[in-house]
Amino acid sequence: MSQKVRWGIIGLGKIAHNFAFDLRISETAVLQGVxxxxxxxxxxxxxxFKAQKAYGSYEALVKDPDIDVIYIATPHVLHFENTMLCLQYKKAVLCEKPLGINLTQVQTMIQEAKSQNVFLMEAIWTRFMPSYQKVLELLNDGAIGDVISIRADFGFQTTFDPEGRLYNKKLGGGSLLDIGIYPIFLSLLVLGMPSDINAMARMTNTNVDSFIAMLFEYKNDAKAVLESTFEVDTPTEAYIFGTKGKIKLHRRFHHANTITLYKNGEETVFQLPHSGIGYIHEIEAVNENIRNGDTENSKLPLAFSEQLITIIDQVKAKIGLWYE
Ligand SMILES: NC(=O)c1ccc[n+]([C@@H]2O[C@H](COP(=O)([O-])OP(=O)(O)OC[C@H]3O[C@@H](n4cnc5c(N)ncnc54)[C@H](OP(=O)(O)O)[C@@H]3O)[C@@H](O)[C@H]2O)c1
Incomplete structure (x- = not known):
């Protein structure tokens, strides 16, 4: 493909604005339609945002032959139907997290993408941050020895609004799906699948979690202590502890610009700022995939998204959280 990658966006809320802002930085893409x-x-x-076309329905955009890839930025519960619609029209998809609200949805989406031979990726921007490339490099080089535990939290204070996206069960509310997914993502990236999952939550009167604490155990006896909450501002930092040192991902760890390596009594600080608001890195990764004709991204393959939702489903079962 020699021309620029032509993006469409579905659902023009908060995150769509940030995404469109960063899309303008890209030299390999244009915003074709919204x-x-x-x-x-x-x-x-x-x-x-200087998009070529504006549509008053999601279907109309999906049918536009001049669009290569669609970014889905609707509430969690709509990701499944919006993605399936795009895939059925053979449109590549970058879908906001969580890809689906349960394993069945995610597996169905993956099957559809495979049978249509179309690109699909969960929009976990964190995976493409420069700081995360450095963390993985340090871990691969054995900078902190064997990883024995991870500690990560994500919390901000919000006003309870039973109708809003964060608390409304019908829209997939709760801290687990919205922000708890980031500490879980980090644990999966570094330690893989846990062998045992424990979790405790405080539920709202809309029956979603406003606070959740998770403890994961692994076959090699490593542990992950993870937390998310809408009740209070928490440090929103992450630590990876190893037998020879530790790595800190500074606030907010899911788009950290700074990481510190602590080893042999010394501290080494790495400043690795992301560009734009931070979405440009996943955008460029997808642009390359679309130009290459790939059906998934090697840094964030579909099997990873399947594992992520498998863990989330197990956590949901532990705390009695369910969605229709
Ligand atoms: N990667 C990140 O950093 C990040 C950050 C925040 C959120 N997110 C993800 O992005 C998604 C959207 O979050 P957001 O904060 O942008 O939400 P938002 O501001 O509420 O926007 C969601 C948009 O979805 C559309 N929509 C369709 N049906 C809807 C319904 N029944 N109720 C409400 N909105 C509906 C609306 O767009 P139209 O009116 O234009 O149709 C709405 O503006 C979530 O899945 C979230 O997990 C990701």
Missing amino acids: ASRSIEKATKFAKK
Whole structure:
């Protein structure tokens, strides 16, 4: 493909604005079209971010032959139906996290992408941050020896709104799916699949979790202590402890610009700032995939997303969290 990758965006809320902002930095992509349930909203968004076309329905955008890849930025519960629609029209998809709200949904989406031979990826921007490439390099080089534990938290204070996306069960509310996914992502990236999962939560009167503490155990006896909450601001840092040292991912660890290696009584600080708001790194990764005709991304393969939701489903079962 010699021309620029032509993006479409579905669901023009908060994250779509950030994504579109970073898309403008890309020299290998253009924002071709945007779709909202409201044509007025789509028109305003298209004007702001210089998109070629504005659509008042998601279906209309999916049918646009001039779009190569669609970014899905709707509430969690809609990821499944929005992604399936795109895949059925053979459109490549970058879908916000979580890819689906349970394993069955994720497996169905993966099967559809495979049978249509179309690109699909979960939009975990964290995986593409420069700081994460450095962390993996340090771990691979044995800088901290064998990893024996991970500690990671993600918390911010929000006002309880039973109708809002964060607390409304019908929209997939709860801290686990929204931000708890990041500490779990880190544990999966570094330690793989846990052999045992424990979790405790505080539930809201809308029956979603506003606080969750998780303890994962691994076959090699490593442990991960993970937390997410909408109740209070927490440090939102992560530590990877090894037999010979530790690595700290500074606040907010899921898009850390700074990491520190502690070893032999010394501290080495790495400044690895992300570009733009931070979404440009996943955007460029997907641009390359689309240009190469790939059906998945090697840094964030679909099997990884399947494992991630498998863990999340087990955590949900532990705390009695379910979605229709
Ligand atoms: N990667 C990240 O850093 C990050 C950060 C925040 C959120 N996210 C993810 O992005 C997704 C969207 O989050 P957000 O904070 O952008 O949400 P948001 O501001 O509420 O926007 C979601 C958009 O989805 C569309 N939508 C369709 N049906 C809807 C319904 N029944 N109720 C509400 N909105 C509906 C709306 O767009 P239209 O009105 O235009 O159709 C709405 O603006 C979530 O899955 C979340 O996990 C990711």
